[in-house]
Each structure stands twice: as C-alpha cells, then as structure tokens.
Amino acid sequence: MAADSLPFSPREYQRRLARVRAEMGARGLDALFLTDPSNMAWLTGYDGWSFYVHQGVILTMEGTPRWWGRRMDSFGALRTCYMEADCIHAYEDHFVQSEARHPMQDLARLLAGIGLQGARIGVEMENYYYSARAHAVLAAALPTARLVDATALVNWQRLVKSGEEIAFMRRAAAISDAVVTQAIALSEPGRRKNELVAEILRTAIRGVEGAWGDYPAIVPLTPSGADASAAHLTWNDAPMRSGEATFFELSGCYRRYHAPLCRTVFLGRPPPEMQAAAAAQMEGIAAGLEAARAGNRACDIANAFTSVLRAHGIAREGRCGYPVGLSYPPDWGERTVSIRAEDTTELAPGMVFHFMPALWMEGWGLETTETILIREDGPAEPLGTVPRELFVKG
Amino acid sequence: MAADSLPFSPREYQRRLARVRAEMGARGLDALFLTDPSNMAWLTGYDGWSFYVHQGVILTMEGTPRWWGRRMDSFGALRTCYMEADCIHAYEDHFVQSEARHPMQDLARLLAGIGLQGARIGVEMENYYYSARAHAVLAAALPTARLVDATALVNWQRLVKSGEEIAFMRRAAAISDAVVTQAIALSEPGRRKNELVAEILRTAIRGVEGAWGDYPAIVPLTPSGADASAAHLTWNDAPMRSGEATFFELSGCYRRYHAPLCRTVFLGRPPPEMQAAAAAQMEGIAAGLEAARAGNRACDIANAFTSVLRAHGIAREGRCGYPVGLSYPPDWGERTVSIRAEDTTELAPGMVFHFMPALWMEGWGLETTETILIREDGPAEPLGTVPRELFVKG
Numbered sequence: 001m002a003a004d005s006l007p008f009s010p011r012e013y014q015r016r017l018a019r020v021r022a023e024m025g026a027r028g029l030d031a032l033f034l035t036d037p038s039n040m041a042w043l044t045g046y047d048g049w050s051f052y053v054h055q056g057v058i059l060t061m062e063g064t065p066r067w068w069g070r071r072m073d074s075f076g077a078l079r080t081c082y083m084e085a086d087c088i089h090a091y092e093d094h095f096v097q098s099e100a101r102h103p104m105q106d107l108a109r110l111l112a113g114i115g116l117q118g119a120r121i122g123v124e125m126e127n128y129y130y131s132a133r134a135h136a137v138l139a140a141a142l143p144t145a146r147l148v149d150a151t152a153l154v155n156w157q158r159l160v161k162s163g164e165e166i167a168f169m170r171r172a173a174a175i176s177d178a179v180v181t182q183a184i185a186l187s188e189p190g191r192r193k194n195e196l197v198a199e200i201l202r203t204a205i206r207g208v209e210g211a212w213g214d215y216p217a218i219v220p221l222t223p224s225g226a227d228a229s230a231a232h233l234t235w236n237d238a239p240m241r242s243g244e245a246t247f248f249e250l251s252g253c254y255r256r257y258h259a260p261l262c263r264t265v266f267l268g269r270p271p272p273e274m275q276a277a278a279a280a281q282m283e284g285i286a287a288g289l290e291a292a293r294a295g296n297r298a299c300d301i302a303n304a305f306t307s308v309l310r311a312h313g314i315a316r317e318g319r320c321g322y323p324v325g326l327s328y329p330p331d332w333g334e335r336t337v338s339i340r341a342e343d344t345t346e347l348a349p350g351m352v353f354h355f356m357p358a359l360w361m362e363g364w365g366l367e368t369t370e371t372i373l374i375r376e377d378g379p380a381e382p383l384g385t386v387p388r389e390l391f392v393k394g
Numbered sequence: 395m396a397a398d399s400l401p402f403s404p405r406e407y408q409r410r411l412a413r414v415r416a417e418m419g420a421r422g423l424d425a426l427f428l429t430d431p432s433n434m435a436w437l438t439g440y441d442g443w444s445f446y447v448h449q450g451v452i453l454t455m456e457g458t459p460r461w462w463g464r465r466m467d468s469f470g471a472l473r474t475c476y477m478e479a480d481c482i483h484a485y486e487d488h489f490v491q492s493e494a495r496h497p498m499q500d501l502a503r504l505l506a507g508i509g510l511q512g513a514r515i516g517v518e519m520e521n522y523y524y525s526a527r528a529h530a531v532l533a534a535a536l537p538t539a540r541l542v543d544a545t546a547l548v549n550w551q552r553l554v555k556s557g558e559e560i561a562f563m564r565r566a567a568a569i570s571d572a573v574v575t576q577a578i579a580l581s582e583p584g585r586r587k588n589e590l591v592a593e594i595l596r597t598a599i600r601g602v603e604g605a606w607g608d609y610p611a612i613v614p615l616t617p618s619g620a621d622a623s624a625a626h627l628t629w630n631d632a633p634m635r636s637g638e639a640t641f642f643e644l645s646g647c648y649r650r651y652h653a654p655l656c657r658t659v660f661l662g663r664p665p666p667e668m669q670a671a672a673a674a675q676m677e678g679i680a681a682g683l684e685a686a687r688a689g690n691r692a693c694d695i696a697n698a699f700t701s702v703l704r705a706h707g708i709a710r711e712g713r714c715g716y717p718v719g720l721s722y723p724p725d726w727g728e729r730t731v732s733i734r735a736e737d738t739t740e741l742a743p744g745m746v747f748h749f750m751p752a753l754w755m756e757g758w759g760l761e762t763t764e765t766i767l768i769r770e771d772g773p774a775e776p777l778g779t780v781p782r783e784l785f786v787k788g
Contacts, residue, residue: 049612050626052725072712072754076624093712094736097729125527133519133545135526151527194606198599205592212588212631218443219609230470232444237606318466318487329723331446335491342488360466
C-alpha cells in the first residue's frame with residue numbers, strides 16, 4: 001500500500017520488528033505465529049474486522065513478516081499492510097467454519113513450505129483468536145515442529161510507547177474528553193440510556209478537530225444505580241432516575257489507539273457515604289499518580305491508592321489498572337502488567353496505563369479513571385482533562 | 395433477577411434447556427462447559443461485556459445451569475440471569491491475566507466440587523473465548539475427567555428460532571432498514587466516511603419505535619471504491635467520491651438479536667459491467683429466495699444463486715450465507731450451517747439466515763444481502779424492506 005496511508009513511519013515498524021526479534025532470539029525461537037489482531041496490526045499495519053476467522057502473522061528471524069488469512073481478507077491485507085503481495089498468503093473459503101477442514105491445515109502447509117517444519121515456533125496460547133482446536137490441529141498437522149507458548153511476547157514489546165504512538169493516544173484522549181463531557185451534560189432524570197449512548201457514540205466516531213474517531217475495542221459502559229455495582233453491564237432503554245449514580249467508562253479511539261476515561265455522575269443529592277467514598281477515591285487517585293513514576297513499580301501505584309482508601313475505612317481489592325494502546329475487540333487492555341500489589345514491573349517513561357481504581361459497592365458503583373503516561377521525571381501525566389470529581393446534577 | 399426483565403419467558407428457557415440436554419444425552423455427555431457468550435446468554439439470560447476474561451456456563455443433565463466467572467462480573471450475572479445466587483460462582487481477581495495462576499484452576503475445583511471429577515464434559519474447542527491455554531490448564535487440573543469437543547452443540551440447537559426470537563429479529567430488521575436507508579441518503583461526494591458512520595450508529599442505538607438499539611456484534615462495514623473489493627475494512631475520514639461504489643453491511647440489534655442487511659450505492663454513473671453485475675446479482679438473489687424453502691437444503695440456495703451468476707458469465711465461489719440470531723462480538727453468525735455447495739442441511743421453518751451473495755471484484759465490490767426467514771410454505775421471507783437494487787445517486 002501507499003506508505004503515506006500507513007499509520008506509522010517505516011522506521012517505527014523497523015523498531016518494532018527489532019524489539020520482537022531480540023526477544024525471539026533470547027527465547028530461542030525460530031518463528032512466531034501471531035493471532036492477536038493488535039500484535040498483527042502493530043507489526044504490519046494490518047487493519048480489518050476479520051479476526052472472527054482464523055488469520056495471523058508469521059515472523060521469522062529475518063526478512064519481511066508474512067500475513068496469512070482468508071482469501072477475501074487478503075485484499076484488505078494488500079491495502080493495509082506494508083508488505084508486498086508475495087508476503088500475503090490466503091486460504092480458500094471452504095476452510096471457513098467447516099467440520100471437514102480447518103484453516104490450520106493450510107497454515108501448516110505454508111509453514112512447512114517456508115522451511116519451518118522442524119522449527120521452534122512461538123504461538124499465543126492465551127488469546128481470543130487462537131482456539132483450543134486451532135492449536136490441536138496445527139500441532140497434529142506439523143508434528144515435527146515444536147510449538148511453544150509465546151503468549152504476550154509481542155504485547156510486552158508494546159508496553160513502552162514511541163513518540164508516534166503517544167501522539168495517537170493524545171488524540172484518542174481528546175475524543176474521550178469530548179465524549180465523557182457530553183455524557184455528563186446529557187445526564188438528567190428521564191433520559192433514556194440508549195438515547196444517551198447514541199449521542200456519545202456519534203461524538204466518538206465524528207471525533208474532534210484533527211482526530212477522526214475509530215471504533216473502540218469496548219462499547220461505552222454506562223450502568224446506573226444498582227446496575228453500577230456490576231462492572232460490565234451495557235445499556236438498555238431505561239430512563240435515568242433521580243437518586244442514582246451512573247458511571248461512563250469509555251474510550252475515544254484514534255487509528256486503533258485508545259485512551260479510556262471514566263467519570264461518575266449523580267442525579268440529585270448523593271448520600272453521605274457516596275460523597276465520602278468519592279473524596280477518598282480522588283485522594284487515592286492523586287496518591288497513585290504521585291507514585292506512578294519512572295523507577296517505581298506497578299505495585300507502588302496500587303499500594304498508594306489502597307493505603308489511602310484503607311485510611312478512609314474502605315477495603316478495596318482487585319487490580320486497578322493495566323497498559324493500553326493499540327487494541328481490537330473484545331478488550332482495550334494489553335494484558336501484560338497489572339496494577340496490583342503483586343506486580344513488581346518497573347515503570348519506565350513512555351508506558352501508558354488505564355489507572356482505574358473503581359469502587360463497586362453494595363448497591364452502587366463509583367468509577368473515576370485516568371489514562372496516564374509515565375514521564376522521564378515527576379508523577380504520571382493524565383492524558384485527559386475532564387475535572388476529577390463526582391459530578392452532581394440537581 | 396426480576397422475571398419481567400428477562401428477554402424471554404420461563405417456558406422459552408425450559409425449551410432451550412430441554413433441546414440441549416437431549417443432544418447431550420445423545421452424545422453421552424454428563425456436562426457441558428460453555429464459553430460462547432451467545433450460548434451463555436441463550437441458556438441463562440446472562441448479558442455483559444465480560445467475555446474478555448474467562449467465564450462460562452456449566453450445564454449438567456439435571457438442575458439449574460451454573461454461571462461461573464470473575465467476581466466483579468458475578469454481580470452482573472445476578473442481575474441478568476434467572477438463576478439464584480447459589481448458582482452464581484465467582485473466582486477472585488488475582489486469577490485475571492496472571493502468569494502465576496489461571497482461572498481454569500478455579501473452574502476445575504468447582505467442577506470437582508459438584509461431582510464432575512470423573513465426568514465426560516463437553517467443551518467448545520473452537521471458540522474465541524476458550525483459548526488453547528485454557529483447555530490445557532483445565533485438562534491438567536482435572537485429569538480424571540474426560541474433556542470432549544462439543545463445539546457448536548448449543549449453536550445447532552439455536553438454528554430454528556422460536557416465535558419469541560423471531561419477534562426480536564423483526565425489530566432488529568426494522569432498525570437495519572432505518573440505518574441502511576439513512577446511509578444511502580447521506581451518501582454524497584465529499585461526505586467523510588466517519589461522519590456518515592457517526593450518524594448511522596446514532597440511529598442504530600436510538601432504534602425505532604418499539605425497539606431500542608443494542609450494540610451490533612460487528613461494526614458497520616462501509617468501504618468505498620477499491621477498498622470495497624476487500625470484505626472487512628472499516629472506516630476512516632476519507633471523503634466519498636464520485637465514480638465509486640460504497641457498500642453498507644450492518645445490522646440493527648435488539649436485545650442481542652441481529653438482522654444484517656447490506657446495500658450498495660454508486661455516486662455518479664456506474665460503469666456498464668457493474669450495472670450488469672448488479673442485474674445478475676438481483677436475479678440470483680431472487681432465485682436463491684425461491685430455493686430457500688422448508689424441505690430444500692442449504693446448498694440449494696447457493697446453487698440457485700451461483701447458477702444464475704454463471705449464466706451471466708460471473709464465476710462466484712465461497713459461501714454466501716450463514717444463520718444469524720443472538721450474538722456477541724466478534725461475529726453475528728452462528729457458525730453452524732454455511733450456505734454453500736457442500737452443505738446439505740435441510741431447511742426448516744423458523745431458520746433465519748443472512749443470505750449474502752456479495753461480489754468482491756477486481757477493484758470494486760457489490761454487496762446486496764438479506765436476512766431471510768424460512769417459512770412453513772413458499773419462498774423465504776426477507777425481514778427487511780429496503781428495495782433490492784444498486785442505488786445510484788447523481
């Protein structure tokens with residue numbers, strides 16, 4: 001494809017390949033077979049809603065990556081990847097959702113054809129798009145190769161963002177700001193939730209000046225009242241009601257890059273225990289940001305937050321953040337670091353996390369989150385600009 | 395939860411359980427562990443965007459289904475499933491995306507605790523939400539059980555829709571009609587694609603009279619010109635141009651039920667070969683609808699379509715349809731029947747297919763599709779009402 005349509009510079013893709021190959025070398029891998037659509041896009045530019053059929057990227061220690069997938073999607077690969085046609089490999093449609101054939105049989109032939117029949121090949125054992133059967137069929141069809149688990153090998157290389165990536169995430173954050181601000185403005189008793197979501201999705205896709213909106217990897221989560229005690233319920237047509245809190249957890253998306261953001265709005269007068277929890281939450285977030293410094297560890301952020309909450313009498317468990325960046329459904333997290341007490345990953349400049357110290361309480365929820373950038377010096381920078389508070393509307 | 399908030403009647407859920415258990419009995423299964431979110435929802439009512447972490451439904455030959463998943467999502471299960479709290483099982487947050495622990499270790503303990511340590515348990519080997527590692531960990535943690543592949547066992551039971559389900563799909567179809575009609579109306583040279591998508595997504599979520607809009611399992615696919623030769627590219631901010639065809643493949647969604655629809659619009663005067671292909675396509679679709687009758691086979695639809703195309707000198711391969719209904723991302727298809735030459739599944743009243751005989755040609759694409767209901771008598775009924783033609787706008 002035309003280089004000026006690619007999201008990133010050739011040098012950026014070279015940087016990524018070099019990082020991944022260094023890790024492949026350290027693990028003694030001859031090749032990687034990647035099915036995570038985010039890893040595929042990050043390494044090759046490939047972009048399409050085709051991950052519901054089997055596809056992947058094959059990377060050896062030298063040469064150009066190879067795209068492999070369904071014939072009808074190979075045309076999309078030609079239009080979105082930087083590789084030429086000789087590195088785009090297609091399987092025929094009779095392999096799709098067949099009980100008699102499996103696409104991994106075709107992949108095995110391709111891998112053998114490029115000399116990998118005796119190779120040590122990394123596969124992503126823990127991925128939405130590498131099923132248990134896919135693994136079994138590939139292993140049976142390529143019995144002399146050694147398939148080893150390389151889950152998240154590439155994801156870890158994505159953890160520190162380049163300047164080009166951070167520029168994309170700032171645009172995504174500007175969209176998130178606009179969407180959350182609109183969601184709060186539209187919140188009022190009687191407003192049907194699906195009508196509110198319709199307006200904010202429109203804003204998310206229109207985007208803001210200089211940033212058109214791509215589809216986010218998760219739909220807006222907007223539960224109210226007791227539903228907000230559950231983390232992942234989606235909308236229906238029920239009207240918003242006075243006396244209830246609603247949180248808006250969502251992300252703008254610019255060219256597949258995300259910057260999630262969440263704020264909570266209460267219609268009416270919040271009960272004292274919710275106000276107290278909100279104050280504790282905001283104080284805890286500020287403490288977390290202070291701890292989110294290069295050289296500190298991921299657990300330091302979590303511990304700073306939970307110790308403030310504990311001082312306010314709130315016991316809070318579970319992880320409270322994860323890295324974000326390039327993503328496809330069903331998740332905008334990168335599935336590497338977790339901001340929690342047991343994770344000792346050292347923080348480095350250029351890492352970006354969704355710091356999400358939500359409180360899901362008995363009968364209500366209070367969620368206030370930030371996408372934060374680890375800087376060379378000083379505390380982390382929130383990419384969003386929406387005031388950090390429990391919004392209260394008369 | 396309150397029974398009046400459930401999408402379906404108790405009798406409908408009983409019907410579904412009975413169908414699945416009959417098939418379990420035929421296969422000699424003691425239990426099923428289901429991870430497909432559509433199967434989970436179809437059997438229990440569970441609805442949440444939580445499928446990006448491990449979760450599932452356990453079904454034995456008697457008694458109530460059990461929901462199993464992450465602690466924070468168990469509150470959503472309590473609010474959306476018909477089961478009581480004693481059938482909602484949660485694992486703790488330290489299992490999530492951990493390199494030291496896997497949720498399947500918790501599941502193995504639960505299965506053993508309910509007496510299934512020596513059971514024959516069906517698992518969905520070919521599913522987005524049952525990873526290769528999940529299977530390996532479960533097998534290792536429950537070594538005395540026999541895990542057998544039960545991919546699509548439940549999906550096949552979903553193939554014939556009930557009256558309650560068809561009523562939902564008619565509402566989804568009404569939304570699809572509104573969205574496609576709006577997309578065509580907004581198509582004009584200079585219209586930025588993301589701005590068009592913003593408007594139609596707004597309409598999709600607002601819904602129509604009597605049907606609020608849920609999120610579709612696939613985002614609108616709206617490629618133009620040469621991009622329309624690729625099946626699954628999503629939008630960007632490029633303006634629509636005179637002299638190009640654009641197709642709009644999308645689905646309204648009502649309470650997770652889909653009715654996909656596609657139409658193509660050409661801005662300007664279409665070239666003669668595209669007009670000829672459109673005429674052949676419409677004639678082929680009409681022939682396919684005639685063949686889509688109870689008692690005929692799935693392949694009869696495909697053969698009727700392709701023979702018309704062949705008579706017009708167009709060679710068309712690949713499948714041209716699949717069943718639709720209740721779905722979650724990343725796919726709105728049910729992954730059972732394929733409308734293609736080799737599929738001899740007998741058509742029965744109540745089956746609903748997305749009949750999608752698209753033409754992806756060199757340099758352009760022409761996609762016109764219908765969601766069709768197999769009736770007791772006569773040809774299939776398209777659920778949508780948008781005129782079936784290549785739309786041409788000055």
